[in-house]
Amino acid sequence: MIRDLSSIRNQYASTQLSADTVVLKEQLSTTSPINVITSRIPEGFRAVSIPVDAESGVEGWARPGARVDVVWSTEHRGRKLVTTIVENAEVLSAERSTETDTATQMGQPLPSHITLLVSLKDAQRIHLAKASGALSLNLRGDTDNQSGTVETISMEKLLKPIVSKDIGEIQGKVTLNGEEFVFAEGKLIPVKDLKIEDEEKQEEPASEEKASWQPEVRARMKLEDEKK
Structure with missing residues (x-):
């Protein structure tokens, strides 16, 4: 902050200064600027x-x-x-x-x-x-x-989460009659046909959880046998 006007004699503003604002040393220069931009280019x-x-x-x-x-x-x-x-x-x-x-x-x-x-x-x-x-x-x-x-992001990387890996390089994407297609290896392939199915099988319950429901299942099976 400038407190003594004599300390900034013969100096120039290196940026646009608004009225009634505090003047800082960083906003001043001893070089007469050609314009407000050149004075701010190191x-x-x-x-x-x-x-x-x-x-x-x-x-x-x-x-x-x-x-x-x-x-x-x-x-x-x-x-x-x-x-x-x-x-x-x-x-x-x-x-x-x-x-x-x-x-x-x-x-x-x-x-x-x-x-x-x-x-x-x-x-x-x-x-x-x-x-x-x-x-x-x-x-x-x-x-x-x-x-x-x-x-660098390409269309291929953008679509990678939903398409299979064996269709070759994806070169573009278009929409025809409301349906989306990708262009790969000289062919138009419907995007809906490229979605990867979830191949992961449902995991079995953990051992403790499994142990908690097994007695209940056995009891129900025994009850059904007695009814027969």
């Missing part, structure tokens, strides 16, 4: 913009100050694939606004573009992904800075 990082809508932008909650993962959806050799290409990227601006105050953000329309702070390598990933698929965002929690296990 050495070795880049600011990259991507288009968003209500869905890909998480209903507009991906606002300045939030952290997001960038998800890439594409098609490769006829297979639909989804994977996370960037994790824990900071949102610098949304629709050219760097306002981080939640109350102020709520009154703004949903952004059509957001700008992310990422490494040079991640910036290249985003540009390549934009040219060959669709990008969307996953919003992270305020305290979640952990890197997760990134896995």
